[in-house]
Amino acid sequence: MPPDFLELDDGRLETAWWGPSPAEAPTVVLLHEGLGCVELWRDMPALLAEATGCGVFAFSRFGYGQSDPKPLPWPLTYMQDEARDVLPHVLDAAGVREAVLLGHSDGGSIAAVHAGEAGDPRLRGLVLIAAHFFVEPANIEAIRQIRDEYQRGELRRRLARYHRDPDIAFHGWNDSWLHPDFRGFDITASLPGITVPILAMQGADDPYGTDAQLHVLRRHAHAPLQTILIPDARHAPHLEAKQPTLEAIAQFVARVVGRKHEQKAEKAEKAPSSPGAPAFPATATCSDAGGSRCPTA
Numbered sequence: 001m002p003p004d005f006l007e008l009d010d011g012r013l014e015t016a017w018w019g020p021s022p023a024e025a026p027t028v029v030l031l032h033e034g035l036g037c038v039e040l041w042r043d044m045p046a047l048l049a050e051a052t053g054c055g056v057f058a059f060s061r062f063g064y065g066q067s068d069p070k071p072l073p074w075p076l077t078y079m080q081d082e083a084r085d086v087l088p089h090v091l092d093a094a095g096v097r098e099a100v101l102l103g104h105s106d107g108g109s110i111a112a113v114h115a116g117e118a119g120d121p122r123l124r125g126l127v128l129i130a131a132h133f134f135v136e137p138a139n140i141e142a143i144r145q146i147r148d149e150y151q152r153g154e155l156r157r158r159l160a161r162y163h164r165d166p167d168i169a170f171h172g173w174n175d176s177w178l179h180p181d182f183r184g185f186d187i188t189a190s191l192p193g194i195t196v197p198i199l200a201m202q203g204a205d206d207p208y209g210t211d212a213q214l215h216v217l218r219r220h221a222h223a224p225l226q227t228i229l230i231p232d233a234r235h236a237p238h239l240e241a242k243q244p245t246l247e248a249i250a251q252f253v254a255r256v257v258g259r260k261h262e263q264k265a266e267k268a269e270k271a272p273s274s275p276g277a278p279a280f281p282a283t284a285t286c287s288d289a290g291g292s293r294c295p296t297a
Contacts, residue, residue: 006094
């Protein structure tokens with residue numbers, strides 16, 4: 001679909017909507033990963049709208065997709081800054097009234113900080129996919145390998161299909177994570193402030209971190225929490241194990257936004273699973289960190 005744009009004081013953001021408007025239903029707000037954008041959610045937004053009966057709203061952060069650029073270098077607090085200084089204005093400008101934040105990787109960290117600090121009365125729930133709460137050695141090593149791949153050129157060519165300026169998108173994220181001072185990244189102090197239910201999901205084979213991330217979430221979050229470890233998935237289970245991930249999200253959304261959307265969620269739950277996408281257990285530990293290789297497809 002052709003991109004739409006949202007005008008903020010700091011510039012234009014690429015946006016897209018699926019399903020009903022905020023006046024008609026709650027909204028699932030998608031916050032993308034460190035190399036993501038609106039288009040790289042693939043068909044997940046349309047499937048979420050169908051499965052939940054909610055509207056789905058996605059936007060590309062400044063420096064990503066077709067949004068206005070964000071000058072380099074980015075501050076090492078770029079995720080916290082996004083959660084505190086940008087996301088509230090995006091939700092206001094988009095007219096969101098009731099929201100479930102769904103964040104992947106960096107987007108999950110942004111969602112967690114916003115939910116823990118903003119006291120946003122619009123929030124009904126929080127879905128965190130491969131979110132990171134602190135830095136792990138495996139995190140840094142995987143991101144260093146991605147830098148080497150980018151310098152060889154092929155990853156840059158892939159990213160250029162989706163990002164207006166792939167160098168800003170890549171270096172804003174990668175240079176921040178590889179900066180020596182970024183080892184101190186830690187958002188666990190924000191987690192006790194989350195008051196809405198949380199669904200945290202992780203691919204069992206995620207190369208970017210360990211289950212220490214979800215152990216930390218369990219220790220620090222006081223809100224109702226469900227964690228799921230997804231077999232045969234890596235850093236992007238919403239793409240790699242689509243059907244069971246969609247079912248889990250639809251069931252969670254039905255619980256947190258009310259019964260009027262449960263029929264849609266039950267329909268998604270009963271739909272046949274994709275071949276090779278087994279159902280996963282209701283609870284488990286999980287983990288994450290860093291960016292992903294989603295743009296390879």
